Amino acid sequence: MNSVFFVIFTLSVAILTIISPSEVLTSSLAGAEKAVNLSVSLAAVYAVWMGITKMAEQSGVNDFLAKAMKKPVRFLFGNVGEKAGKYAAMNISANLLGMGGIATPMGITAASEMDKTGNEYAMNMLFVLAATGIQLLPSNVIALREKAGSVSPSDIILPTFISTVLSTGIALAVTGLIFRKKRR
Helix, strand or coil: CHHHHHHHHHHHHHHHHHHCHHHHHHHHHHHHHHHHHHHHHHHHHHHHHHHHHHHHHHHCHHHHHHHHCHHHHHHHHCCCCHHHHHHHHHHHHHHHCCCHHHHHHHHHHHHHHHHHCCCHHHHHHHHHHHHHCCCCCCHHHHHHHHHCCCCCHHHHHHHHHHHHHHHHHHHHHHHHHHCHHHCC
């Protein structure tokens, strides 16, 4: 993917150099400034959510959440073990809140635990669920819209919920059909 972005960037700079050479440096600096501002804004959002996640872990909320989601996790992934189930539940919960960046390390840990037992079905189902995950509160997108100056950044909550429910339902059904023979 990096090579694709590199080619796009290089072609854009080359074309801009031909069309308007005086704008190359100005445009590059403006783009870099926007990228840094966006990165700082997202870092702040992630810092808040990582702090909340750490507090939830230390207070035992994660263990409660893992117990509460034991049946849905077992239904989705089969018998994956306690540690994999806990991290899968935390991954699903973080994705529900629209915190994909925070959900990723939990998903990787869950997939590693599933890999140890050779549960290919569970790993594929986790990947599909993380990629299409239902979002009750798309917090990162709301933060991006607010940073971009949106008058009503939370207007996307209902459309996001509807589209993610549909995409997740379809993806889970297809994955279940493809891997039904491999389920444990």
